[in-house]
Amino acid sequence: MIVEGKALVKKYSENQGLQDVTFSLNEGRIIALAGGNGAGKSTLIRLLIGEEKQSSGEICWAGERSISYMPDDINFPTALTAAEILQLLAGLKKVSAAEREKVLKRVGLWEYRKQKVSQFSKGMRQRLNLAQSLLGDERLIVLDEPTNGLDLLWIAELKTILQEQKQIGRTILFSTHLLSFAEELADDVLLLYEGKVLLEGSIHTVLDQAKCNHLEELFMKKVGLTKNRNV
Ligand SMILES: Nc1ncnc2c1ncn2[C@@H]1O[C@H](COP(=O)(O)OP(=O)(O)OP(=O)(O)O)[C@@H](O)[C@H]1O
Helix, strand or coil, X not given: CCEEEEEEEEECCCCEEEEEEEEEECCCCEEEEECCCCXXXXXXXXXXXXXXXXXXXXXXXXXXXXXXXXXXCCCCCCCCEHHHHHHHHXXXXXXXXXXXXXXXHHCCCHHHCCCEHHHCCHHXXXXXXXXXXXXXXXXXXXXXXXXXXXXXXXXXXXXXXXXXHHHCCCEEEEEECCXXXXXXXXCEEEEEECCEEEEEEXXXXXXXXXXXXXXXXXXXXXXXXXXXXXX
């Protein structure tokens, strides 16, 4: 276990973001934080990264808190080049030039490093956003909807990159709406529904136990819908 949430509640003035959410993230795993619109994924991420404080409940880290974050949308200073932005962030994280080069190459932006970010496409900005989250040696990487803006090839490459990160011992938590994507990439799932945990654990085990082939089928079963709602 790397971090756990205990009975987390987050109340907003008009909405309840999270209601009694308990979970634990196991070290060295890729975990999908799944759920539909308004399920509570971003709220849970904001609590984990410390951007907001829970109304009640606790977040407990096993050992030192060590977290790197890829937001779903990042406004880089557009007058800077990709290399300058990474250099700036690397300075904060005390990362070497060699590591910056490696990361920029890994996300396919090395050739574009001297271009201003204002000239980047959305997908390129998203890859730079991914690159900054890979810098350093934090134990947990949290990625908010990392497939946003990526094309099919880069979605495939993202999977490989996150698997490589797992190989070097890091724990990955990514949020997604797409249960099929969660299933393709993750070892474990934390599925939220209306601010509560609907499902948690190894994807293999939860599917086996429910005798379902896919998370989507299991989700539909749990929320009481059939695939063909109009039939
Ligand atoms: N800053 C806020 N102020 C008020 N309500 C909020 C705030 N942030 C989230 N909520 C509410 O908390 C609930 C969970 O929202 P959250 O953004 O965490 O869901 P999500 O799973 O990330 O959804 P999406 O996939 O649409 O981004 C929703 O009912 C939402 O309206």
